[in-house]
Amino acid sequence: MLWFLVLAFSLVILTYRSKSTRRRISRNGRPIKSAPDSLPLLGHGFKFLRPRHDLFDWFVACQRQYGLETLEISVPTLPSGVVITDPVNLEFVLKNEHLVSKGDFVKSRSWDLFGNGIINASGDLWKAQRKAGLKFFSGSNLEAMVEDVLPEAYLRMKSQLLKHAEEGMTIDMQSVFLDFTSFVMGHMAYDMNLDSSHPFSKAFDYASDQVGRRFQNPLYPLTEFLFGFKLHRALTEVESFGKKIVARAAQRRSRVAFESLITNEEPAFDTLMDLLMERFSDRTIVADSALNFLSAGKDTTAQSFTWTFYALMQNPEALKALRDDIRAHFLNHKSEHGVLKLSIADLQPANIPLLMATYYEALRLYPPIPFEIQQTQQDVRLPDGTFLPKDSVVVWCIWAINRAKEIHGGDAAIFRPSRWLDEEGKFVNRTAFEFPVFNGGPRSCLGRKMAELMASFLLLNLLPSFEFGQVDGTSSRRAQNSLTLPMAGGLPCTVRTIS
Numbered sequence: 001m002l003w004f005l006v007l008a009f010s011l012v013i014l015t016y017r018s019k020s021t022r023r024r025i026s027r028n029g030r031p032i033k034s035a036p037d038s039l040p041l042l043g044h045g046f047k048f049l050r051p052r053h054d055l056f057d058w059f060v061a062c063q064r065q066y067g068l069e070t071l072e073i074s075v076p077t078l079p080s081g082v083v084i085t086d087p088v089n090l091e092f093v094l095k096n097e098h099l100v101s102k103g104d105f106v107k108s109r110s111w112d113l114f115g116n117g118i119i120n121a122s123g124d125l126w127k128a129q130r131k132a133g134l135k136f137f138s139g140s141n142l143e144a145m146v147e148d149v150l151p152e153a154y155l156r157m158k159s160q161l162l163k164h165a166e167e168g169m170t171i172d173m174q175s176v177f178l179d180f181t182s183f184v185m186g187h188m189a190y191d192m193n194l195d196s197s198h199p200f201s202k203a204f205d206y207a208s209d210q211v212g213r214r215f216q217n218p219l220y221p222l223t224e225f226l227f228g229f230k231l232h233r234a235l236t237e238v239e240s241f242g243k244k245i246v247a248r249a250a251q252r253r254s255r256v257a258f259e260s261l262i263t264n265e266e267p268a269f270d271t272l273m274d275l276l277m278e279r280f281s282d283r284t285i286v287a288d289s290a291l292n293f294l295s296a297g298k299d300t301t302a303q304s305f306t307w308t309f310y311a312l313m314q315n316p317e318a319l320k321a322l323r324d325d326i327r328a329h330f331l332n333h334k335s336e337h338g339v340l341k342l343s344i345a346d347l348q349p350a351n352i353p354l355l356m357a358t359y360y361e362a363l364r365l366y367p368p369i370p371f372e373i374q375q376t377q378q379d380v381r382l383p384d385g386t387f388l389p390k391d392s393v394v395v396w397c398i399w400a401i402n403r404a405k406e407i408h409g410g411d412a413a414i415f416r417p418s419r420w421l422d423e424e425g426k427f428v429n430r431t432a433f434e435f436p437v438f439n440g441g442p443r444s445c446l447g448r449k450m451a452e453l454m455a456s457f458l459l460l461n462l463l464p465s466f467e468f469g470q471v472d473g474t475s476s477r478r479a480q481n482s483l484t485l486p487m488a489g490g491l492p493c494t495v496r497t498i499s
Ligand code: HEM
Pocket: 118, 119, 130, 133, 292, 293, 294, 296, 297, 298, 300, 301, 304, 367, 368, 369, 372, 436, 437, 438, 439, 442, 443, 444, 445, 446, 447, 448, 450, 451
């Protein structure tokens, strides 16, 4: 009897051990290097609870020390995982969504905000929304944005800037840019005015912020149970706004259809809501999806403008070069009510290489989505040989990858737009795997072109007309804790007109 017990016990231990070694993260049968600064029990968990810039600095330090090597990290309550940096690994991960994708860690935290929208969806539900998005972001809608929506949004912004310039008041450019993108996204996605004072905007911003905090608060189910009243109210407000928007779109559709019967013309069903309603009969899916587009585009784009202006204020030579370049090329360009009359053709990267280089350089150093956390959906072997058992966490820090000397050269830490230009001044692009700011593969950002058009429109109009000056503290802005990259405390500056 005793013998039997000893035998059984050893067998259990043996199978457990062999299983646990087989299931461990490894390369060539050996454990891989761990990222530095691991604490007993806590692993690297405390790093993720630190302020954002400390976490990013740590990722940058790891990258400097170990180059493109894949490192192990451990965070309590999560399966063990790796940090990847090598573009070869990143390409593999981004192209194989069935192997590595957003796991329950991310989904369970963002579910009540994103619902069935494209950001959380997979399979057919994702595909249909992706198709609607692709159709929406191509062709005539972007033309309408450049020719009608952007000039109107810019005029609103301009009158605000003029007022501050006249009165000599400082202005927070981050909130100015957020108003600008809310206006544009509201018109593009919903065909309505959505400024930051709209109750929906407030509720939505509050909910996004709180959902972002869940990633840094392991006890969030408890704290929200106790103090989550305001969050639940905000989520309810967002939900009821979604319902209203869909109902309004449905009414508009039947009115347009009826009118087209009378006029005998094809009805124009080309808004994002139309495309979604044609694909989904379930109204909650339509509402969730439209909300996801808004949420993916509004803050990221506004933040990219804030950091671009920040970088230009820190780098007067780069600012002067771009301003001179814009003046030289657009001096005699037609304008209307003080807004340049621009078409999509004017805004092709080939026509404005230095402007694009400057925007990309700001996106490189300040990527609006600074890091990603995904999970393996089955056992996976990365191209560098690293073996990852199912459910392993895969992290990549875009902020740190974009500062890698191995990718961007010895001066990767400094702001130098000309790194994006060849000797003849032509723009030289990078693959999504070396420059993962807009993600890559099948899940790459749908709004990239839209963001680039908005950026070029904005810079072409603002830089020749306004000068922004630094006030105390303008020169050392940091990122605020969030899933994206808001600037803590905004971007206060002075503004004056240039004649
Ligand atoms: C500079 C601005 C922007 C940046 C840096 C950016 C970056 C990204 C990134 C990194 C992803 C992948 C997210 C993930 O999988 O976790 C993404 C996805 C997405 N972006 Fe953007 N984005 C920007 C602007 C926009 C705009 C203006 C829109 C327009 C509405 C937009 C729509 C989307 C959508 C719909 C997805 C989901 C695609 C899918 O899952 O198939 N983005 N973006």
